[in-house]
Amino acid sequence: MNPILDPKYFIPDVEARVYDGKLYLYGSLDICGNDDYCSHNYYVFETEDLKNFKVYPNTFNSSLVPDEESKNSRLYAPDLEKIGGKYCLFYCQNDRSEGVAFADSPVGPFNHAQEIDVYGIDPSVFVDDDGSVYYFWGQLSGQAAKLDPETFQIIPETHVDGVITEAEHGFHEGMSVRKRGDLYYLVYTDISRGRPTALGYATSKHPLGPYTKRGIIIDNIGCDPQTWNDHGCIAEFNGKWYVFYHRSSHNGYFSRRCCVEPITFNEDGTISEVEMTTQGIDGPIPCFTKVEAFRTSRINGRAYIDDYADHTGRYDYVKGLANGESVEYKYIDFTEEAASITVESAGNASSINVYLDHELTPIATIRTEKTAGKYLFMPFSTKLGKKISGKHMLRLEVRGGEDISVNLQSFVFGK
Template structure:
């Protein structure tokens, strides 16, 4: 009963909403996103990076003590439903191990099964290293109640669960190789022998399997260290356990050197999306990561087009919301840069710095709705009085507002009327029409 009350308490008391582009979550570190569509919402079950200390975890390494779940109906506004599983409230987990690594969740017959890897305290019963446990709930956001033991005969990390169209469930995981096995209908036990999934690259680390099906093809996707850091790759087969044929790369290695990547792929409202992670809020330490998402598309033959990571991310943002311009779609070749607002607290986000006349920033897919909006508001500061123009479609496109930003040593909010009211979904261009040093935090329309 006490265990049940602990999980209910966490579920009831933590219910925060955040609005974000990439990274999706701006209130904590998140990694290894397992995205799922349940009903009319997308739920993300990530791991939760924290910074290790002498008292918590291993210095300079991954440290994870619990799991949150986040959900959204529009891919822009994400609700944090709070902690659903924590290390010291699972009876078989080694206390204070800080090893609650990449999880997954799936629904079957009205119940939600949350799979998580971690280290057990009883190495005689379960062996050394990682094994995989399950927590069960009647709702996708919890509360989740952990099973009293991990899954038998499973050693490894990165669980992924797939239910085929015939109702057969499969569990995938990694640990030197990528493995798969059938699950019983109770979703808590293996039904078949464990199979090592062959026909994958033999050189370099492979982990984080994620299986999905499309048009009768089974896509086994996984991070792989081909060179020095992970990139996302995929193989295709005609059965959930293979054989598979390696097809290529979904996403290249991080340009800034984040060593890991871990992902999931879903279809939501007739569009496919890739969820993955990067170290946006921790550029100098890649053990503190943040989840992202970008659109994913297929070629006519079923192969996947390579995804180029973006800052803008996914979702259509309401013009009345706070638009974080630093999550741009494109910027001019000079005169624009991005920096943290406060390097002592990077979760405060970024700012856009304009330094040259005619420098511009593009921000796509802003929904204006009807013609009721008549004003624009900027949060900005500048070393001198400057003009900021807001245009539609291109840097010299239709100007809908011109904002005079006065000299200010700190950020202030500046208003200007819309010269031309807009409807529908538009791509914005923010153009500097003066020389100087001007910093923009965000804009919104009223």
């Protein structure tokens, strides 16, 4: 289910790379609750099935960059490629410096960092079938050039200024390049819908363009009331293609987590736009599976995902659902017949209406009581009003007084 990593890891700006049958995730590291992007460390995540991940913490730190003034700058979005037998980690920082560090393994540790003589953020690297290396970076007007695999500097005469632009493509930042057949796909943060919350893509017959915009792959609007950006990639793994993206939380631009959805290519090479889901790559969630509320695929209103900790551990939940606000979960599988639903909630007494898809009549209404504290989650149950079969979006809508505030931790259907 989404997010795909342990919820304590806030990893945005993800690039997915595949080596020797394993997929590796490289991204920035947000510090939960901080009012700023990223941090001074990179982590790497390794998986064979996109479900179970091995974590490699602190694979690179800003203290290892060569420029003394940049050692205190945060590490922004990275990328990685294998070049000349080495695993090359391309980094950038909030002072807009960029560089590369090296390792003998895709999980690092990465050392011997050197600067790349460009100015910007969000490096992306692509190695073509003939071994040529291409480097992409920048915001609003994308920059691209061939990269010398010996010096790791761009080759000036190959530099393209404006390989994609905000005016023509809706480009905001965060380029990522892949090749499928004879087409090059440039995925990027797209601002054409008002906020840079979408991943758009453009295609070309050459890595340095010209690129033609083809559409949007996914949009994270609705993951948080304050969501501002998205940044990710597409990748093929075990014969299937996926889009990796992030969702913000905690009522801010930050505290972003990695999510993934399957994607489909059409005969003309376009990618069908996909929606954010709770299920992710797993397929519809069996109705008798307990689902944590923070895995919502969309929040309708001002509520947001928050967390708390007590003597038993750290927990995520949906905070502050007001009258008329709701959370959605895509998708729940009712292959087996359910007879009841239980939610764990805290806060004010309320009615929680349970809807399927976009129906206007609820299948159940759960009456909750006021709890002793905002983190003292209690179970409340009710019978379903009808038999359900098939796959459905679930929507939980809070009803009550104008000052009502309900926190939601989980739900599950019963037999």
